[in-house]
Amino acid sequence: MNRDAALAGAAVGVVVVALLGVLTVPGVLADPTENGPVRPGAAELRETSIGYDESAVRGETVTLGVETRIRHWGNPTENVTLFVRVVDAESGLVETTETVDVGTLRGDGETPVTANVTVERSGGYRIETVLFRDDERIDEGARTVRGLEALTPTYARSTVSFSDREALPPLAFSVADAGENRTTLELSASLTNAGDSPSEDLSVTFVLRQADSNVVAARTTTDVEAIRPGRTATTTATATVPAEYNYYLDAVLMRDGVVLGTARTAANLDPTKRISVNETEEAVEFRVEDFESGGAAGRTATEAGTAYAAETSTSQPGFGVVAAFVALLAAALLARRHQP
Structure with missing residues (x-):
């Protein structure tokens, strides 16, 4: 067999191998857009909302509902989990953790995922959310909650409270009888029912x-008659105390031994000296600070989508249409060149 015949046979062999690959190996010449890329779709954290149900507020603890919205696009993403970590805002110690198995994310859109965490009803916490795919961290975010002590436990919740109108103060008194050594006071508390029952x-x-x-000079308790919805009623009582002294008058609204509210005023019976009640109080309220997105690489959604498309377009298996065509053309040219 001469040299030209051997080269021609080799060229034909290359063509045959390429054709066999096209016929026997699935996806060798397939368009990458037909079956989709092998690489899983992209996912990121969009926002985290923190709330609570009134029935979940107890004396020492409160259960917070942490809802995180996960944005997904591209191919299905399997083995997705969301890790929630609660860190004390003052000490930096981890209070509790929760892991939610999200499963597989499919299609383009957002998926809400909820985790319930129970913490002490005091101070504030930093709630961190971390998104994992196959145990690989792909995104993270955080929110901070403060003022948990301002939440009212279920057992202490009431629609009735002391009135706060200037014309109708929550607590008042008048002198019913002024004796030489003793003074009898008529006490009154104004209560408003803001509920529906x-x-x-x-x-x-x-x-x-x-x-x-x-020193406690007098103490007395009186029952409150039923107050209709939206109405204000006045509860009265009498108390006798030593004359010509000044007193702090406190009123405590209670139900079955549970304190629902308090009010205070000053009763000045000493004509030479007066006292006043310090009404300066620091307001405490429950609040949630803005969502902080850490991001796996600090990229925007557009940047992440562009990078994802570039990565998937270069990760296709097989030769591809262009590669197979180049192989066939090279084999044909080689055979033609060495023909006699």
């Missing part, structure tokens, strides 16, 4: 404390 089983305890010594 009549109030039940309420009582008010009045406490008079001598201002200089802080």
